[in-house]
Amino acid sequence: METKKETITTIPEKQETAIVIEHLYKQFGTNKVLDDFNLTVYKEENVVVLGKSGSGKSVLIKCIIGLLQPDKGNIIISGKSINGLSHNELDKMRSKIGFLFQGNAIYDSMTVRENLEFPLRRRWIKMSQEQINAMVIEALENVNLAHTVDMMPAELSGGMLKRIALARTMILKPDIILYDEPTSGLDPVTAREIDKLILDLQKKYHTTSIIISHDMNCVKKTADRVVLLLDGKCYAQGTYNEFEIADDPNIKQFFE
Amino acid sequence: MDLPRSIRFFLEDTGDLARFTGHYFGLGFSRPFETGELLKQCYNIGYKSFGLVALTSFIIGLVLTMQLHPTLVEYGVASQLPVMVGLAIIREIGPVIAALIFAGKIASSIGAELGSMKVTEQIDAMEVSGTNPFKYLVATRVLAATLMLPILIVMADAIALLGAYIGVNIQGTTSLTLFFSQVFHSLEFSDVVPAFIKTFFFGFAVGIVGSYKGYKAAKGTTGVGNAANSAVVLASVLIFIIDLLAVQITNLLGFN
Ligand SMILES: Nc1ncnc2c1ncn2[C@@H]1O[C@H](COP(=O)(O)OP(=O)(O)OP(=O)(O)O)[C@@H](O)[C@H]1O
Ligand SMILES: [Mg+2]
Numbered sequence: 001m002e003t004k005k006e007t008i009t010t011i012p013e014k015q016e017t018a019i020v021i022e023h024l025y026k027q028f029g030t031n032k033v034l035d036d037f038n039l040t041v042y043k044e045e046n047v048v049v050l051g052k053s054g055s056g057k058s059v060l061i062k063c064i065i066g067l068l069q070p071d072k073g074n075i076i077i078s079g080k081s082i083n084g085l086s087h088n089e090l091d092k093m094r095s096k097i098g099f100l101f102q103g104n105a106i107y108d109s110m111t112v113r114e115n116l117e118f119p120l121r122r123r124w125i126k127m128s129q130e131q132i133n134a135m136v137i138e139a140l141e142n143v144n145l146a147h148t149v150d151m152m153p154a155e156l157s158g159g160m161l162k163r164i165a166l167a168r169t170m171i172l173k174p175d176i177i178l179y180d181e182p183t184s185g186l187d188p189v190t191a192r193e194i195d196k197l198i199l200d201l202q203k204k205y206h207t208t209s210i211i212i213s214h215d216m217n218c219v220k221k222t223a224d225r226v227v228l229l230l231d232g233k234c235y236a237q238g239t240y241n242e243f244e245i246a247d248d249p250n251i252k253q254f255f256e
Numbered sequence: 257m258d259l260p261r262s263i264r265f266f267l268e269d270t271g272d273l274a275r276f277t278g279h280y281f282g283l284g285f286s287r288p289f290e291t292g293e294l295l296k297q298c299y300n301i302g303y304k305s306f307g308l309v310a311l312t313s314f315i316i317g318l319v320l321t322m323q324l325h326p327t328l329v330e331y332g333v334a335s336q337l338p339v340m341v342g343l344a345i346i347r348e349i350g351p352v353i354a355a356l357i358f359a360g361k362i363a364s365s366i367g368a369e370l371g372s373m374k375v376t377e378q379i380d381a382m383e384v385s386g387t388n389p390f391k392y393l394v395a396t397r398v399l400a401a402t403l404m405l406p407i408l409i410v411m412a413d414a415i416a417l418l419g420a421y422i423g424v425n426i427q428g429t430t431s432l433t434l435f436f437s438q439v440f441h442s443l444e445f446s447d448v449v450p451a452f453i454k455t456f457f458f459g460f461a462v463g464i465v466g467s468y469k470g471y472k473a474a475k476g477t478t479g480v481g482n483a484a485n486s487a488v489v490l491a492s493v494l495i496f497i498i499d500l501l502a503v504q505i506t507n508l509l510g511f512n
Contacts, residue, residue, distance in 0.1 A: 065384055067383065067384065087388075091386050094384050094386065095386055097384070099381075099384050101377050101380070101381060103376055103377055104376075105376060105377040105378050105380065105381035107378050107381070107382075108372075108376075118382075119385040122386040123385075
């Protein structure tokens with residue numbers, strides 16, 4: 001298939017790179033999940049990764065944050081390769097990256113407030129309680145959930161938990177955010193609010209994002225560039241509009 | 257060489273547990289210490305187990321006395337009852353019963369808690385939030401169990417002796433002071449100290465096995481259930497093995 005060459009038409013002009021992924025390989029047993037995957041993400045760019053269920057999207061972003069170790073290949077974040085970083089260096093790099101887990105990963109033994117405070121307390125030792133409170137409330141207001149601050153996760157609905165997880169991901173205003181399905185399980189109204197939040201963060205804090213999504217409305221609104229992950233490779237990339245009119249059946253099926 | 261599946265599985269599991277324990281000694285005592293979480297776990301693991309351990313120890317003390325009394329009367333040595341019961345409780349029954357009850361309550365709760373945190377990616381979320389989950393979750397729980405069980409057992413022994421006193425009094429009348437002076441008169445250094453030292457190992461076994469089973473829990477609710485279940489089974493068996501070794505070692509050292 002030649003789609004790869006046809007569709008790469010508009011690589012953004014911006015030169016500074018945020019994330020460079022080179023020849024990434026990852027397999028579990030005999031299951032080849034990533035098979036020579038390459039991708040460059042530029043600063044302040046929102047890249048959406050499309051791909052069928054089980055195609056390795058979550059594995060890809062877990063490799064980026066170092067939760068999974070790729071078998072081969074290189075990942076360069078803000079000019080620094082994450083291969084062979086010491087634990088402290090990796091930790092330092094991670095403090096600049098936000099990660100939204102597909103299953104939210106809310107700490108269910110802690111209140112919403114403690115959930116949001118967790119990354120704050122762990123990263124910045126020097127902060128007054130007032131500052132922490134203010135940041136928690138601000139993050140919750142961004143997702144319209146300020147009233148849940150003293151509730152336990154078990155008292156909240158699935159969509160609310162997703163938004164709490166988003167608030168926790170964004171609370172440190174990281175340079176890079178990796179979103180694993182930010183709008184799945186949300187009603188359309190809330191989903192559009194989340195799209196807006198992602199765009200606001202991008203503008204206000206110059207965030208670079210990789211967004212995994214099946215929600216075409218979300219993709220349309222947030223994507224500067226769309227990437228299709230197929231057979232462990234970056235099969236095609238382009239703008240949303242280019243994808244929408246593409247003839248390739250592998251791309252078309254996402255727009256039906 | 258082809259070993260039967262169950263034996264291979266057992267050997268692998270033992271090896272993994274040994275590696276996990278090694279990891280604990282390599283990492284558990286390195287800075288920074290998670291003091292806040294340690295205190296919280298001491299409360300959860302120690303204080304909250306007190307009621308259950310106290311109740312069972314009281315009943316064991318009482319029942320043991322009532323069961324022994326007729327036999328001792330038959331042999332005309334009923335006056336030796338406090339001495340016998342005291343020795344049995346302090347050296348063997350008090351520590352082992354309390355440790356088994358503790359294993360049932362704590363190994364399962366640690367296994368289930370860490371297991372569900374594992375499968376819902378909460379442990380990964382800690383990892384990317386600048387926290388070493390092994391130190392934060394495992395090291396604190398293991399240390400809390402190691403420190404709390406000996407304290408619980410000292411109290412359990414006292415309560416079991418109180419139960420024994422009541423048992424003696426159902427049959428005849430002995431004053432509390434006479435009963436306890438008889439008990440403590442017969443006790444020697446070699447009765448108390450080895451019995452106390454082994455309780456630290458019991459506590460450690462419960463903490464490490466619960467954490468280990470939780471940490472390697474498989475995805476899904478059955479995974480979490482299995483983690484809790486196998487944690488209790490393995491911890492209980494280990495308590496008996498440690499008890500056996502403790503007797504052998506004290507005998508070897510000539511403390512008998
Ligand atoms: N820890 C793991 N151990 C073994 N196999 C794994 C592991 N994590 C993922 N896989 C496998 O890797 C493949 C890709 O999984 P991944 O979670 O990345 O899919 P995905 O693209 O995110 O799918 P979805 O859209 O359903 O979330 C799957 O076949 C999965 O079984
Ligand atoms: Mg996924």
